[in-house]
Amino acid sequence: MSKVIICIILFNIININSMYSQNLNYPFPQNKNYFEGSINPKNHSQIELNKAAMLFYNLWKKAYLRNDCADPKQYYVLNNEENVKGRGSTICVSEGQGYGMQIMVLMAGYEKDAKHIFDGMYKFSRAHPSNKSPYIMSWSILKGCITNTHNENNSSAADGDLDITLSLLMADNQWGSTGEINYRNEALKNLSAILKHVINYKNHTILLSDANVLGDEDYNDIRSSDFMPSHLRVFNKFYPNEEWTKVIDKTYEIFEKLQLKYSPKAGLIPDFIVYKKGKYLPSKPNYLESKHDGEYYYNACRVPFRVAIDYLIFGDSRAKKLLDPLNDWIQEETVNNADKISTGYHLNGERLNGKNYAVPSFVCPFAIGAMVNKENQEWVDDCWDFIADFEFKDFRYFDNSIQMLSLLILSENYWLPQP
Numbered sequence: 001m002s003k004v005i006i007c008i009i010l011f012n013i014i015n016i017n018s019m020y021s022q023n024l025n026y027p028f029p030q031n032k033n034y035f036e037g038s039i040n041p042k043n044h045s046q047i048e049l050n051k052a053a054m055l056f057y058n059l060w061k062k063a064y065l066r067n068d069c070a071d072p073k074q075y076y077v078l079n080n081e082e083n084v085k086g087r088g089s090t091i092c093v094s095e096g097q098g099y100g101m102q103i104m105v106l107m108a109g110y111e112k113d114a115k116h117i118f119d120g121m122y123k124f125s126r127a128h129p130s131n132k133s134p135y136i137m138s139w140s141i142l143k144g145c146i147t148n149t150h151n152e153n154n155s156s157a158a159d160g161d162l163d164i165t166l167s168l169l170m171a172d173n174q175w176g177s178t179g180e181i182n183y184r185n186e187a188l189k190n191l192s193a194i195l196k197h198v199i200n201y202k203n204h205t206i207l208l209s210d211a212n213v214l215g216d217e218d219y220n221d222i223r224s225s226d227f228m229p230s231h232l233r234v235f236n237k238f239y240p241n242e243e244w245t246k247v248i249d250k251t252y253e254i255f256e257k258l259q260l261k262y263s264p265k266a267g268l269i270p271d272f273i274v275y276k277k278g279k280y281l282p283s284k285p286n287y288l289e290s291k292h293d294g295e296y297y298y299n300a301c302r303v304p305f306r307v308a309i310d311y312l313i314f315g316d317s318r319a320k321k322l323l324d325p326l327n328d329w330i331q332e333e334t335v336n337n338a339d340k341i342s343t344g345y346h347l348n349g350e351r352l353n354g355k356n357y358a359v360p361s362f363v364c365p366f367a368i369g370a371m372v373n374k375e376n377q378e379w380v381d382d383c384w385d386f387i388a389d390f391e392f393k394d395f396r397y398f399d400n401s402i403q404m405l406s407l408l409i410l411s412e413n414y415w416l417p418q419p
Contacts, residue, residue: 026174027109029053032412035315039374040412041384049411052388053404057107059392060404064100066091067120069145074127075120076100076141079397089143094156097125097137098163099401105170106408106415115175118167122181125164130156132210135186135193137161139209155211158198158226165190166231166417169238173417184238191239199243203275204250208288220275221283225299227251229310229319230416237419252318254280255303259325266333266349267325271299282347292352296345298398301362304369305406311372312409313416320372327370331379338363338379338386360390360399364406371410384410 029050034040041049064078076092077100101121108114128147130136131154139157140148147154168187171177177184197210200219206226212219229248236244259267262282272283272293282294290297304323311319329349334340341363344352367383370376387407392400408414 023176024109024174025176026415028107028413029110029411030413030415032415034312034371034412037372037374038312039371039377039380040410041381042377043381044384046411049384049407050413053407053411053413054110056392056404056407057103057110060103060400061111063392063400064096064397065117069124069127071123071127073120074124074145075117076124076145077121077397077401081396081398090140090148091143091145092124092141094125094137094139094160094164096160096397096401097121098160098167099405101125101164101167102170103401103404103408105167105174106413108174115171118171119181122168122171122183122186130154130197130210132156132197133193135189136197136210137164153211155209156198157209158206158223159228161190161194161198162226162228162231165194166228166234169234169417170415188239191235194235195239195241195243199247201243204243204246205254206247206251218274222251222254222273222275222280223299224255224269224271224273225302225306227255227303228306229316230306230313233310233314234416238417252322255322256318258282259322263347263349266296266329266345266347267322268296268329268345268347268349269300269303270294270347271297292344295347295352297352298344298361301344302365302402305365305402305409308365308369308372309409309414309416312414323369323372327366327373327376327379330366331376336379336382338367338383341366358386360387360395360403360406363387363390364403364410368406368409380410 031046065075066078067075077096079090079093079096101118104114104118125137128138128141130138136156137160138147138154139160142148165187168183172183198207200207203220205222208218208221208223232244232248255269258269270282272287273280274283284294285291287293307319307322310316333349339358341358342351342355343357343359343362344355364387367380370380
């Protein structure tokens with residue numbers, strides 16, 4: 001198909017959807033310019049980048065968006081990962097709901113029913129509260145749309161609540177808050193609950209869960225993927241509190257020290273970080289999830305894209321300082337071939353045994369992390385091509401959802417809300 005025909009098709013698609021987008025403030029595609037010095041893929045036109053995001057969204061929506069609860073107005077993101085001990089027949093996790101709610105706001109303008117679906121996703125999150133607060137979501141929902149009250153006493157997962165709350169603020173910017181749901185007010189309720197139940201005021205970090213209370217052995221421990229500095233900056237604008245900034249500053253400090261001491265060659269951060277005798281260090285194996293808990297695995301793999309956004313949108317030099325050694329190492333490690341990215345690494349940069357294959361949840365964040373430095377242009381271009389070749393059907397909810405968000409970030413269609 002020629003580029004001319006592709007342009008005509010995309011022009012018609014966007015124009016057709018514009019009739020549904022009259023009340024949108026940020027309709028897809030946005031094609032934002034990120035912070036000066038940032039880069040995006042240059043080996044494809046902007047129209048081609050936008051098209052890739054739209055086509056992948058079609059697949060993602062069909063595979064994972066569900067409204068089969070007793071209330072058909074509720075929507076959730078299907079978790080079709082293999083069930084593990086303690087989860088039972090999980091159909092949704094708060095992490096996935098947070099991904100999906102962001103995606104829906106960002107795709108509004110292409111997705112004609114975005115507001116209706118988003119509202120249903122919000123209603124689902126409210127229908128399954130944590131034991132601690134009606135404004136924090138339980139992290140695990142079972143088959144039949146039943147809150148999993150047997151899992152850690154119906155506790156939360158910090159990353160899910162941070163993403164859900166950000167998405168409500170994005171919805172306020174996208175559609176306004178004068179309709180059925182006052183998105184801004186609901187987000188402020190969330191932020192109050194997060195400050196009360198998810199923040200460690202002693203060490204200024206994010207708790208593993210709202211189940212943690214002062215005095216717990218793991219109270220000061222950290223899950224690296226919960227650090228979302230750009231989220232916290234946005235929260236501080238809508239709901240000012242000095243703790244947001246303290247958490248940003250403290251966690252950057254912790255990550256920098258971990259890199260220097262435990263991963264000076266590769267710049268890697270472990271999945272879980274424990275606090276012992278006044279110091280932070282990588283956790284031992286099987287600390288909470290797997291034998292790789294103290295290594296760069298399925299939690300830490302998200303660190304590059306979470307941290308990179310803090311540079312791409314806000315220009316924080318600490319994000320670039322954290323990512324530059326990681327970018328240098330991964331390009332050297334793979335000899336500049338994205339298909340050689342492994343699914344997991346020891347902190348010394350060696351590949352985990354049996355993980356010599358690439359998946360979206362590792363490749364995509366490396367690509368986004370490289371956007372902070374123009375010297376990585378060829379690498380970013382190659383990563384985009386490799387990501388575009390992933391077969392959707394070969395992966396499940398986690399990888400495909402991270403890829404969906406990553407395509408939006410890489411194509412410069414990601415934005416953050418303003419008060």
